[in-house]
Amino acid sequence: MPVYLTPDQVVLMLPGVSRGQLAQLRFHGKGPSYRKPTPKTVLYVESEVVAWVESTTLGGA
Structure with a gap:
């Protein structure tokens, strides 16, 4: 069963990302x-947030 997170919970997972920055990322599809x-409710699936962060890996050994 997926674990759903609010935007406030997501920003706690992502140091340096504010609620406004998260909203801008949503707006730009990034x-x-x-x-x-619902029209006023935004939810994230925890595993998809982690996968998105992992997809931003730069460099490597």
Whole structure:
């Protein structure tokens, strides 16, 4: 069963990302996938947030 997170919970997972920055990422389609079960509710699936962060890996050995 997926674990759903609010935007406030997501920003706690992502140091240096504010609620406003997360909203801008949503607006521009560049952030993690999200759900809108109601017009004023935004939810993220925890595993998809982690996968999005992992997809931003630069460099490497």
